[in-house]
Amino acid sequence: MGNDRAFTYNGGAVPPGETQNIRYGISETYLGDPVRIPVTIVNGERDGPTVFLTAAAHGDELNGIEVVREVAHEWDLSDLRGTLVCLPVLNVPGFLAQQRYLPVYDRDLNRSFPGKPGSTSSKRMAHRIYANFIEPCDFGIDFHTSTRGRTNMLHARGDMTDEGVYRLAMAFGSSVIIDSDGPSGTLRGEATADGVPTITVEMGEAHRFQRRLIDDALAGVRSAFAEYGMLETESVRWPGWRTIVAGSGEKTWLRADSGGIVDTHYESGSLVQEGERIATITNPFKEDAVGVKAPFTGLLIGVLENPVVYPGNPLCHLVEVDEATERVLESETAASGTGSR
DSSP: OBOOOOEEETTEEEOTTEEEEEEEEEEEOTTSOEEEEEEEEEEOSEEEEEEEEEEOSSTTOOHHHHHHHHHHHTSOOTTOEEEEEEESOSOHHHHHHTOSSBTTTTBOGGGSTTOOTTSOHHHHHHHHHIIIIITTOSEEEEEEOOOTTEEEEEEEEEOTTSHHHHHHHHHHTOSEEEEOOOOTTOHHHHHHHTTOOEEEEEEEOTTSOOHHHHHHHHHHHHHHHHHTTSSTTOOOOOOSOOEEEOTTSOEEEEEOSSOEEEEEOBOTTOEEOTTOEEEEEEOTTSOSOEEEEOSSSEEEEEEEOSOEEOTTOEEEEEEOOOHHHHHHHHHHHHHHOOSBO
């Protein structure tokens, strides 16, 4: 079936069968110059859903930028069913400063959605993005990384009680899905509440491109597009194993009880057994070692990369998995010989 709908935004429209690269103004600098975000809109000739892909809501989280750019500019989208809205850098001021937050009173853009005209600078920016490019969509994927000094294994997050989010998260095909509705003001939380099912994909660490994770995320996007019939040549992937970490499941950030230099013994994505030492904290003389042990058997979703801590700093994110997933992870670890550092 042909597509007879143009994608419209405040200031323009993209007819079916056309692609537009635009720089869309969302604010102004102290000098009165425009702050503009890059947007690529691909409107297919055939009917289908309207989907957004977003990255760098936190300006130093770079992996997702390459995912969104490659989909928009390297994939063959000539047979696309539907419309694709690609926003590789949401937080342009933070990206230019290579910092997480907007360098305007250090506001978090990803706590400012859906935004509000006439409000704070961050909420005005969020409103311009949300009203023009998020609200018109049928579903979306928002790419993030861990914050500076930590790294995450690739996983999806979303409110799995929402049928649309459940379908999207399962179609993306990551091995781990964390079931949560997200804090107030997050893009995924507010969009889902407005009827635009959205997942967050966490992948790797800030300030770098990590090719293996980028390729894995691209495979997830292809899988999601296949689920909704957007690219007929693709198929929905099965990741080999999957665990959904629900709100009732055991999960925790393990934190340092003493300051010092950290030796982390496992990589993200490792299975650790209850009582195993995950990390050791020592002083500069390698004295007064403090071991940090796993309080339960689980999967390390995120681990510390920066090897120095104050008391209270997070060391790792540990989540409980079911027995079947445990057995799969144990066999994979035994076969590959990976896990501990």
